[in-house]
Amino acid sequence: MIALTINGERRNADVPPDMPLLWVLRDVLGLTGTKFGCGVAQCGACTVHIAGTPVRSCVLSVGHVGERAITTIEGIAATPNGSKVQKAWLDLEVVQCGYCQSGQIMSASALLDAIPHPDDADIDAAMAGNICRCGTYVRIRQAIKRAAAGA
């Protein structure tokens, strides 16, 4: 049994320690907001925060999480930057199919945690690991700046 802290709650999962966190969240704990896209940390759809740092949960063994707090898209609204990012996403209608947007929002809110007023190069560096097949990148960039301006 592995004990985890997810979005401030203690959760237990009877899973092998080498199981990627992504599948523990989705298939065992029913937190399906975190998405499977590639399985090899190429697309960022599975991004979650581990102790505030954005991590690709498809390649993170659950056994390596330890005591560190996990934040997923379901819990990001409770963080100051997370709620600002969500609001900016809605204000600018960033989303199309939406499948990658959990990961985009997790990466964007971690960026604002680290750099409150990111420039374009900061945005490129923080967000280039997140693919959006619908091509919403222009609005993602605008929304990050808007969320930062509201800080």
Add this chain to the structure above:
Amino acid sequence: MSDRKDTPASRASTQVDKPGLSRRSFLEMSAAGAFLFGFCVPLRETRAAATAPFAPNAFIRIDRRGEVTLIMPQVEMGQGTYTSISMILAEELDADWSQLRVEHAPADAKLYTNPDLSIQATGNSNSIRAFWVPLRRAGAATRACLVEAAARTWGISAAECRTESGAVIHDRTGRKFSYGALVDRASGIAAPNDPVLKEAGMFRLIGRSLKRVDTPDKVNGKATYGIDVLPPGLKVATLAASPVLGGTVAHVDDRRARAMPGVRQIVVLDDLVAVVGDHMWAAKCGLDALDIEWNDGPNAGVSSELIWSRLRAASIRQGAIAKDVGDVNKALGGETSSEVVTAVYEMPLLAHACMEPLNCTLKISPTSAEVWIGTQVMGRVRAAVAKASDLPESQVIVHNHLLGGGFGRRLEPDMAFSAARIAKHVDGPVKVIWTREEDIRHDIYRPAYRDILWARLQGGRIVGWKHRVSGSAVMARFLPAFFQKGVDPDGVDSAQDIPYDIPNMRVEFNREEPPGIITGFWRGVGPNNNVFAIESFIEELARQAGKDSITFRRSHLDKTPRLQAALDLVREKSGWDTPLPARCGRGVAAQIAFASFIATVVECEVDEAGEIKIHRVTSAVDTGIAVNPDTVMAQLQGGLVFGLTAGLYGEITLKNGRVEQSNFHDYRMLRIDQVPSIEVHVIKSGEAPGGIGETGATASIPALRNAIYAATGVPLRRMPVDRALLATHRKPK
């Protein structure tokens, strides 16, 4: 699934109509071959039951509390159709926009067939075009019933009443009925066959950039895609299908897999092996632990070289004639005449790579099947599952969900068929998930195309034009009735109706199916290839004529002022006439595709190694009435990125019958650090709405190609961009 959602879209549930409810058939399907079928608002028989809501047609239901439920005949895959369709219905109904509920339509060909496609499908960028009139009529007819009910109650004429925000109002007396209060009275009133529609000037919703109904749950993890369903007792399966099309399983050693924790079952079928586990990780580990030997079958020797050599050989033949105007042979003076300009363009096979990998969840019993999926073709999914599970279609229930990208991939039911073949061996519900590698390697690919064009210039004008398209005929497989006399209407779409005014022209289609691979629709479909070939060739002709690219196009568009206006606007907004440094260039592309008129300029820089940096993209679009202008803008922005991705990176190749690409490291996507500012200017128009979902993908590939041409002098003839050609041509020719 769950009731954890709270926005209109997420409250969507797929309701299966109660049996015994008879309906009038609304489709007059005559002989195949015509694109448009007769269409009227599908009516429901009025129900008299005391508890029944008011549901005068297939799209609207109003309950006693006044809650208006709009049933979505088209699926939401990011294109914003739930919002646009709701706006159209609510506009004519005069519903209260803040009180709407949105529901996925069930699989029901009688009620929800797309009138432009003849099946229940979302595709070809035609949701608004196909349903614009039917939905307005549905809304207006419903409104008319409610007004009539109020007028009868008040003992006045309907003409004295008006409607606003979900209420009928009689101004003279100040009386007012909410729609909910009229449900019982309206139920007995026959809907008018020919309701009066609003004049465009009366629109309250259409034309406004209203917030999308599906987005709130897409930023907080609550939105449910097909891959997210969790019916009780669910198991998860993943599969390996024969790496070669038509191959079979020769032998499976499953000893190691069976011993793995969480692995419950191994399903071996003729052409695939699936491992069922407690979760995806167990299934995937189990699959990796299998030792599978395949019989590759007849396609073992297929390679990209073979596919291209066959297509190139076929393209030399004369094709079936799709259009013939004037006397093209005389105008050209023969294909080999010294005055004839000719060029050959090639487009590669492409995968769709939707962010949501293919998946389908099923629960199959001996007497019924239940399916959870996100699909563009609900009816075909139902038929595929029925066939795979030996059940009548009436015993198959399909729950549709939000799609994590469609782009044409989910116009196919193959994933549901394969998943059903697996699920019928599994006790209880099972979610079958394709890994990204299986998704890329078992796509139904955008066809490879080869286009040959010939033209002759006289006094700076094109006097003769011949365009031969060679490639797969997707329609011949997808909707065979549309494939007539050797011409695939999609294959020549935007080519046979080329916008340029040319007195003598011929368009031919040459069907050549590639071996060892299945081809299908991909965002932009036929126009994607044709606009690329035409706009690349026009660019070369403009150079030959010594004319400015926009001026040359414009001079052949006197009969198409809407496209001229788009070109004029993009010229201004892109800074077309301002100088650029060396190795930088602007390229333009003009198109009428999906009934929208679009001009696009890409500005890029090509470095000495041939690598490309895109600086700016500007598009001007006249799509007729823009139901939701912000959605039009968003679709174009995203579509332009989709096209640029294909132009810069997209190509599927085969070796030994196997697709060589597998994941995003070798099937690359454009990322945020490569995407420039993209400006879209929507031209105000009162014309009927055009399609928009695919237009950006069609526009940006030729505009990029022409920008590279301007920057380097190298006229690329094949996509994706070959950097080596650009690196070796360091100076303009």
